[in-house]
Amino acid sequence: MVQELIDVLVTTFWMVIGITLIFAIFLGVSALVYYVWNFINSKKDQMRGYASLKTVTFGDESSVTANRVASVAGVVTVFLIWMIATGSNLLPFKILPVPFIGDTQFEYTATNVAGETDSAKVQVRVTKFGDTNAEKLVAPETSDGFAKDDVVMVQERRAKLLRAQNNDDGGKEKGYRVTAVNGQPIDKNQTVEIENGTVLMTGAGSLQVRPYTGPTMEALYLPPPEQVWTRFLQLNAEGYQGVGLWENVMWSLIRVVLGFFLGCLFGIPLGFAMGLNSWLRGWFDPIVEFMRPVPPLALIPLVIIWFGIGEQGKVSLLFLAALWIMIIGARAGVSGVNISKVHAAYSLGATKSQLLSKVILPNSLPEIFTAARVAMGVCWGTVVAAELVAAEKGAGKMIIAASKFQLTDIVIIGIIIIGVIGFGIDVLMRVAENKLVTWKGRG
Amino acid sequence: MSGLIVDDVSMTFELPGGGNVEALKNIKLDIKEGELISVLGPSGCGKTTLLNILAGFLAPTGGEIMLGEHRVIGPSSERGMVFQQGALFEWMNVSKNIGFGPKMKGTPQAEINNRVTELLDIVGLQEFGQKMIYELSGGMQQRVALARCLANDPDVILMDEPLGALDALTREKMQSLVLDIWKKTGKTIILITHSVEEALLLGERLIVMAPRPGRIHKQYYLPFAELGVGADLRVVKQHEDFGPKRDEILNMIWDMEEEIMGRTESA
Numbered sequence: 202m203v204q205e206l207i208d209v210l211v212t213t214f215w216m217v218i219g220i221t222l223i224f225a226i227f228l229g230v231s232a233l234v235y236y237v238w239n240f241i242n243s244k245k246d247q248m249r250g251y252a253s254l255k256t257v258t259f260g261d262e263s264s265v266t267a268n269r270v271a272s273v274a275g276v277v278t279v280f281l282i283w284m285i286a287t288g289s290n291l292l293p294f295k296i297l298p299v300p301f302i303g304d305t306q307f308e309y310t311a312t313n314v315a316g317e318t319d320s321a322k323v324q325v326r327v328t329k330f331g332d333t334n335a336e337k338l339v340a341p342e343t344s345d346g347f348a349k350d351d352v353v354m355v356q357e358r359r360a361k362l363l364r365a366q367n368n369d370d371g372g373k374e375k376g377y378r379v380t381a382v383n384g385q386p387i388d389k390n391q392t393v394e395i396e397n398g399t400v401l402m403t404g405a406g407s408l409q410v411r412p413y414t415g416p417t418m419e420a421l422y423l424p425p426p427e428q429v430w431t432r433f434l435q436l437n438a439e440g441y442q443g444v445g446l447w448e449n450v451m452w453s454l455i456r457v458v459l460g461f462f463l464g465c466l467f468g469i470p471l472g473f474a475m476g477l478n479s480w481l482r483g484w485f486d487p488i489v490e491f492m493r494p495v496p497p498l499a500l501i502p503l504v505i506i507w508f509g510i511g512e513q514g515k516v517s518l519l520f521l522a523a524l525w526i527m528i529i530g531a532r533a534g535v536s537g538v539n540i541s542k543v544h545a546a547y548s549l550g551a552t553k554s555q556l557l558s559k560v561i562l563p564n565s566l567p568e569i570f571t572a573a574r575v576a577m578g579v580c581w582g583t584v585v586a587a588e589l590v591a592a593e594k595g596a597g598k599m600i601i602a603a604s605k606f607q608l609t610d611i612v613i614i615g616i617i618i619i620g621v622i623g624f625g626i627d628v629l630m631r632v633a634e635n636k637l638v639t640w641k642g643r644g
Numbered sequence: 645m646s647g648l649i650v651d652d653v654s655m656t657f658e659l660p661g662g663g664n665v666e667a668l669k670n671i672k673l674d675i676k677e678g679e680l681i682s683v684l685g686p687s688g689c690g691k692t693t694l695l696n697i698l699a700g701f702l703a704p705t706g707g708e709i710m711l712g713e714h715r716v717i718g719p720s721s722e723r724g725m726v727f728q729q730g731a732l733f734e735w736m737n738v739s740k741n742i743g744f745g746p747k748m749k750g751t752p753q754a755e756i757n758n759r760v761t762e763l764l765d766i767v768g769l770q771e772f773g774q775k776m777i778y779e780l781s782g783g784m785q786q787r788v789a790l791a792r793c794l795a796n797d798p799d800v801i802l803m804d805e806p807l808g809a810l811d812a813l814t815r816e817k818m819q820s821l822v823l824d825i826w827k828k829t830g831k832t833i834i835l836i837t838h839s840v841e842e843a844l845l846l847g848e849r850l851i852v853m854a855p856r857p858g859r860i861h862k863q864y865y866l867p868f869a870e871l872g873v874g875a876d877l878r879v880v881k882q883h884e885d886f887g888p889k890r891d892e893i894l895n896m897i898w899d900m901e902e903e904i905m906g907r908t909e910s911a
Contacts, residue, residue, distance in 0.1 A: 539730045539731065541727040541728075541729075541730050541731035542730070542731050542732075542733065544699070544701055544719065544725065544727070544731070545725060545727060545731040545732075545792075546744070546748075547701075547718075547719035548699060548719050548720070548721065548723065548724055548725040548793075549721055549724070549744050549745035549748060549792065549793075549795075549796055550720070550721030550745050550748045550749055550796060551744075551748045552748070555748050559733075559744075559748075560733065563733070563735040564733075564735070566735070638735075639735075639776065640734035640735055640776060640777070640778055
């Protein structure tokens with residue numbers, strides 16, 4: 202227990218170091234671009250708007266707006282780092298050394314039972330990952346002495362075990378062993394650098410050839426952008442596992458819209474009821490306050506047990522995800538109505554139902570919209586998670602299926618599409634809000 | 645239309661922590677139709693409570709309010725109210741705000757439109773019918789509030805510090821407007837204010853209330869409101885009785901405030 206805790210803390214410590222490094226690089230680039238941009242701009246005459254005349258900007262939030270040049274540069278930087286880290290072909294030249302592909306060789310020295318030594322050559326051919334058509338090296342017919350030459354084929358970034366002594370005269374006798382590589386002595390669990398790689402002697406005394414990999418990331422972990430793009434085009438045309446890319450996305454969206462719609466349909470009237478009536482507020486209050494902090498994801502197992510893995514379960518889950526948020530939003534909307542407005546409406550002869558439709562409903566629209574934006578965000582997150590657990594179709598299902606076959610590019614495409622659509626939903630909600638609630642924040 | 649009678653109204657309520665508050669005690673008022681009354685008093689004297697009871701938002705614990713033949717039991721369009729601020733409907737434009745009352749009663753739209761045009765003219769906002777509330781200044785917003793109240797043609801207009809949040813110049817213009825409307829429409833108006841000058845200018849009858857328990861301390865019958873109709877209010881303030889009256893009432897309220905402070909400190 203204590204040991205586990207210490208392990209977690211140590212891991213966290215290294216994470217702090219790692220994250221700090223990443224941020225330092227990112228901010229360093231940011232500072233560089235900032236000074237370059239300012240240097241270029243300082244030579245131009247600029248229009249002086251009111252905001253540019255403010256001397257106090259640090260602390261004046263209203264004078265801080267997102268600099269769009271910085272936004273673009275930031276995104277470009279992320280792509281650049283991505284390309285550099287993966288050794289992308291989109292870069293005009295490679296910034297980080299790439300993994301070795303091609304032919305290399307080394308020489309090993311063996312000692313036989315009689316104590317005599319001899320050496321032989323090993324030809325190594327490193328092929329591109331997944332390249333099955335590469336020309337095979339042919340083992341040489343003969344060589345002098347008891348140690349015989351070998352050949353080894355190895356894939357980029359992979360290691361290959363070489364039983365160099367297998368073809369040697371007397372190589373299978375006990376006591377026959379390899380003692381040096383390229384003239385450097387080697388023993389069990391030791392490595393020797395060779396040209397474009399290393400050779401490791403395993404615990405059993407065999408040699409393992411590892412071609413040079415370099416610091417770039419392997420496509421399995423992070424594919425370069427062009428590979429993701431190619432995969433995107435392919436997905437767009439063919440789909441994945443028989444389901445079109447956009448069909449997957451559509452299914453996720455349909456679930457979200459249905460669940461969100463149900464949540465609004467029941468949540469808004471319930472919220473109003475809780476805001477307008479003491480009995481109903483008391484009745485629902487414990488349930489709402491209890492269910493609100495329960496993450497919808499925690500309900501997935503129960504929903505699967507109750508409704509199975511079909512659409513009903515997922516829509517119910519999203520309904521529950523949206524319901525509490527909408528109830529609380531609508532309730533807050535009612536309590537946010539200035540009592541003067543209510544009194545004024547009654548003094549002007551409004552009935553209760555007129556008060557509800559003409560005063561309380563419009564007055565709570567801003568709160569309802571805020572809640573709806575939150576609910577939409579939560580629903581979108583929940584649907585992806587629910588699809589990760591069980592689904593036939595959907596963006597979440599697509600990425601979890603792809604991850605099982607280590608198709609990292611599909612996973613990344615899925616993540617990007619999920620992000621873009623989540624952002625798109627929020628933008629749409631904001632546009633709708635600005636159209637419908639023109640008076641928000643003014644007055 | 646008929647007079648408003650405040651018949652021995654008392655208001656006592658329990659505090660959450662225990663103990664009682666006598667917000668109002670035995671208030672008796674006989675308000676004639678068309679009277680312009682201003683109510684003045686230190687904070688906590690129960691003047692807003694009284695207005696809320698008159699409007700029907702609060703039920704008194706003793707006594708009753710009679711408007712003509714019937715008893716006041718809740719809010720109604722016969723008693724219109726103008727609030728300090730924030731009571732306009734921001735989601736409607738000026739015209740819709742003004743037409744709200746008639747619309748709730750199901751008045752035909754053409755009739756509402758005529759009424760709104762007429763009222764916009766009265767409050768001097770002819771050009772602003774289609775503006776949204778947030779596009780108007782504070783003074784204009786209060787004009788809209790006044791017009792909205794008038795649109796229902798109420799018997800009594802209750803005003804809860806309607807000019808309290810306005811700057812001095814705007815306030816003076818609005819005071820003239822209130823006097824004009826009073827004269828033109830002949831409505832009964834009861835206005836609560838913090839400002840002694842405003843109470844003097846806008847009260848045919850000025851009621852000074854005293855706190856703990858909230859009660860009527862003194863009443864004055866004043867000529868200034870009548871003088872102020874259609875006149876420059878700054879001239880009215882030069883009237884020989886204006887200064888002495890203002891000082892007298894100021895001192896009265898000052899003493900009350902002192903007494904409250906003293907009592908709080910010794911407690």
